[in-house]
Amino acid sequence: MKLKVRSSELACPPYKHFGRRGVRSFLIFILLLTAFCILPPVAPAGEKWSGVDESVIEKVAKEHGREAREPFINTDQGDLLLFVFLLAGVVGGFIGGYYWRGLTEKRVDRVEILKKDV
């Protein structure tokens, strides 16, 4: 016997929630983010786009005779840091997405659907 599962009875895939408004919001977000990065700073603080740990914390600490040490595992070498940040973003994003889906999706018991169809 061939068992069929109606697509309407399955959990709603997450992209369905996006809709046109979602796509529009996403595009606006991307445009804003790009513009934000391209626009020149109003008040440049030393090296362009340095983190506040460099432009504030390390700068003030250096004035008082304290300097940052190399990290124990120094990934700040060439493109290695780029790789670990990308990896961290991707892994963190997937974990977040996995749990978000687990929290928000409507669970439909597959066995119950199969029983209904039979």
Place this chain on the structure above:
Amino acid sequence: MGNTKFGTRRDSKVLLSSVLPTAYCSLLTVSNAHAMHISEGILPFNWAALWSIIAVPFVAYGLYRLRKLSAVDLSFKPLVGLMAAVVFIISCMPIPVPTAGSCSHPCGTAISGILVGPAISILVAAVALLIQALFLAHGGLSTWGANIISMGVMGSFAGFLTFKALRSMKINMAVSGFVAGLLADWATYFTTSIELASGIKGDSPFMPLFWKILIAFIPTQLPLGILEGAMTAGMIVLLYKKRPDLLVRMKVLKAEEAV
């Protein structure tokens, strides 16, 4: 999840829609890995040790609360997992601030403090900070305790207490979330200023150095605090729409408000 068949064209679209934004954000943020945490070696040993000792009971209590709540409510674990991912990603995502010409990042501890409680939020922040210190050259192992206190303890408690106080005054949930996020971010940098000023002052007076550091943070953190507030409000409103029952269970909402 178990009833969805993967590998179809639709799933490829879903996969792309999740991977592309993540990759785009990650690629944009990698040029400046450093952002806010106190780096390795900045604090003298005695101050670094003191902040670590202060942080230990908070982290231990967070562990205790996690074990206790997870044993009672199984749906608590996915929420903690989600919050851990959110805090980790947000706190290692430097955002360029054009008004300052520098980068910094939000903390994410306001939203986690509100949703899972400040104790577990501290634990989540501690884990995120440890991973960043170990592998992302972000923060440091010797300054781990100081960073837990500023981002984990102060951020979580400021967010949680502000949200509770505003909600008890019957203020709208989005506004309460916004102010909680804003104050949590600013409280984090306020504490960082105290930690840094007390650690590096030497023989010079504390207050002028504290104000100097705090004022130096303002051009970057003022707009970022607003961004953090907007993010916190957005996440709470989204969860309210998707899972109001979860907010009731986490005591963020009263049952009658969720209807």
